[in-house]
Amino acid sequence: MRAVVQRVAEATVTVDGERVGSIEGxxxxxxxxxxxxxxxxxxxxxxxxxxxxxxxxxSVLPPAAGHAGAEAPGAGPADHPAEQSCSDLDAPLLVISQFTLYGDARKGRRPTWNAAAPGPLAEPLVDAVVAELRALGATVETGRFGADMKVALVNDGPFTVQLEI
Structure with missing residues (x-):
């Protein structure tokens, strides 16, 4: 499995003009x-x-840690390395299926999708990621599998990482 993870202040996904998932960061x-x-x-x-x-x-500490939960004055990423997780902050996740992460454009000008799993295999596995996150206590919103989705987000940082499992 492959994931592109973006730290966000907010994110939404819409399908045919309908908001199907949304988080506030x-x-x-x-x-x-x-x-x-x-x-x-x-x-x-x-x-x-x-x-x-x-x-x-x-700089984003939960109130239980004795902080107001807001950015400390003058503090930035250089002052506070990445040291907290979604589980620490009870931060929400917006999980969106994305077969194009397995696109291969090394040859020619048109990507191939041979490495992407077909829908009947991929959809239950994306659903399993969401179900496991929820079982761990996460608040999770999702897109709609196989739909033409419009994703809007406000990157925080920006801070983006790739994961390969």
Whole structure:
């Protein structure tokens, strides 16, 4: 499985003008791609990684830690390395299926999608990532599998990482 993870201030996904998923940050917008040999175990592993991945800086601390939960004056990413996760902040995630993460454009000018798993294999695995995140206690919004989705987001940083499970 492959994921592109973006730290966001907010993110929404719409299909045919209807908002189908939306989060207010701090949170993560996660594009998830599935390939042919992916399994439910890999989906669970990806979910655990997303829930515990430290992508939020120390200036965003929950009130329980004795902070107001807002950016400290004069503090920035250089002052506070990525030391908190979604699980630390109870931060929401917007998970969107994205077969194009397995596009291959090394030859020619048109990508091939041979490495992307077909829908009947990919959809249950994306659903498994979402289900596992929710089982871990995460607030998760989603896109709509196979739909022509419009994703809007406000990157925080920007801070983007790629994961391969």
């Amino acid at each position: 701090p949170g993560l917008c996660v594009l998830v791609g599935v390939t042919h040999d992916d399994t439910p175990a890999k989906a669970a592993q990806l979910a655990r990684k997303l829930w515990t991945l430290r992508l939020f800086d120390g």
